[in-house]
Amino acid sequence: MTDLPTFIAGLPKVELHVHHVGSASPRIVAELAARHEGRTPVPADPEALADYFAFRDFAHFIEVYLSVVDLIRDADDVWLLTHEVARELARQQVRYAELTVTPYSHVNRGIPAPAFCEAIEDARKRAEADFGIALRWCFDIPGEAGLPAAEQTLRIALDERPDGLISFGLGGPEIGVPRPQFKPWFDQARAAGLRSVPHAGETTGPETVWDALRELGAERIGHGISAAQDPALLTYLAERRIPLEISPTSNVRTRAVPSLDAHPLPRIVEAGVPVSINSDDPPMFGTTLNDEYAVAARLLRLGPDGVAALARDAVAAAFLAPAEQARISAEIDAYRANAAR
Numbered sequence: 104m105t106d107l108p109t110f111i112a113g114l115p116k117v118e119l120h121v122h123h124v125g126s127a128s129p130r131i132v133a134e135l136a137a138r139h140e141g142r143t144p145v146p147a148d149p150e151a152l153a154d155y156f157a158f159r160d161f162a163h164f165i166e167v168y169l170s171v172v173d174l175i176r177d178a179d180d181v182w183l184l185t186h187e188v189a190r191e192l193a194r195q196q197v198r199y200a201e202l203t204v205t206p207y208s209h210v211n212r213g214i215p216a217p218a219f220c221e222a223i224e225d226a227r228k229r230a231e232a233d234f235g236i237a238l239r240w241c242f243d244i245p246g247e248a249g250l251p252a253a254e255q256t257l258r259i260a261l262d263e264r265p266d267g268l269i270s271f272g273l274g275g276p277e278i279g280v281p282r283p284q285f286k287p288w289f290d291q292a293r294a295a296g297l298r299s300v301p302h303a304g305e306t307t308g309p310e311t312v313w314d315a316l317r318e319l320g321a322e323r324i325g326h327g328i329s330a331a332q333d334p335a336l337l338t339y340l341a342e343r344r345i346p347l348e349i350s351p352t353s354n355v356r357t358r359a360v361p362s363l364d365a366h367p368l369p370r371i372v373e374a375g376v377p378v379s380i381n382s383d384d385p386p387m388f389g390t391t392l393n394d395e396y397a398v399a400a401r402l403l404r405l406g407p408d409g410v411a412a413l414a415r416d417a418v419a420a421a422f423l424a425p426a427e428q429a430r431i432s433a434e435i436d437a438y439r440a441n442a443a444r
């Protein structure tokens with residue numbers, strides 16, 4: 104039997120909560136920073152970049168995140184970023200990923216919506232051909248930009264409607280950005296067939312998770328970790344099989360939780376709530392999806408069978424056709440069986 108990190112590295116996976124810009128590797132960020140030398144606070148040197156990605160608190164994280172968004176100036180930058188993110192996901196044996204993209208932030212910086220959508224779509228199709236990975240898009244509202252961003256994000260989603268678009272989200276800070284105000288836009292997105300996957304309960308309490316469920320029709324919750332403070336909410340999520348998209352290291356690096364050992368993941372799993380394990384913004388948090396599976400295995404005291412079950416749970420939570428879910432789950436089972444020999 105191979106050791107657990109090696110087992111995880113080869114395990115077929117899906118990733119459901121990972122941000123487009125947040126996945127820009129130090130190499131890509133350095134390349135983009137070099138293209139815009141002198142006009143960005145983002146260091147081009149990967150060493151200095153690691154220090155730059157040390158966050159005082161969540162607000163500081165968003166500030167740094169937006170400084171990386173500023174590096175993406177044209178459709179070529181968008182294509183490069185998207186194709187490289189797909190390469191890194193495929194390297195970790197990710198077969199399918201729902202990538203959270205924030206069109207508002209890019210259109211707001213001068214990239215026309217049609218050009219932006221054409222770039223991500225072309226990169227998505229090329230990634231499927233080059234790496235065998237299926238990408239789909241979640242268009243999310245940057246919460247800090249409020250209702251104008253909600254309106255523009257919905258407009259872009261419905262007017263451009265890229266083939267890969269499957270869901271509608273809400274990211275950015277939660278403090279001072281109540282979820283209920285976004286209900287009209289989520290209602291329209293859901294009426295147009297987009298799945299609802301807002302962030303909630305990351306930096307605020309269980310009430311924002313309740314709001315995301317009751318007001319925004321959330322089918323999955325981004326993070327949702329404060330649900331661990333509300334037994335009734337845990338029961339509600341478990342009974343209705345509403346998955347939480349958990350990114351353990353993200354929560355520590357943005358100071359949403361004090362340490363990995365204090366992370367509520369064990370309590371959430373213990374309550375029977377479905378979870379998927381994710382990396383969120385891997386280079387910014389100094390992690391990878393494989394590292395997050397290793398963290399989850401440590402916190403949940405899992406061996407290969409348990410880790411394979413985590414991967415299957417993420418497949419079950421994915422907005423994938425049942426036949427596709429069955430195919431990837433069967434690949435996970437075959438891999439587990441083969442590793443046991």
Ligand SMILES: O=c1[nH]cnc2c1ncn2[C@@H]1O[C@H](CO)[C@@H](O)[C@H]1O
Nearest residue numbers: 122125205243244245246274275384
């Ligand atoms: O962990 C996270 N929580 C909330 N927002 C995040 C996170 N990672 C990346 N973003 C991104 O920050 C943008 C701000 O414009 C949000 O739209 C969201 O996509």
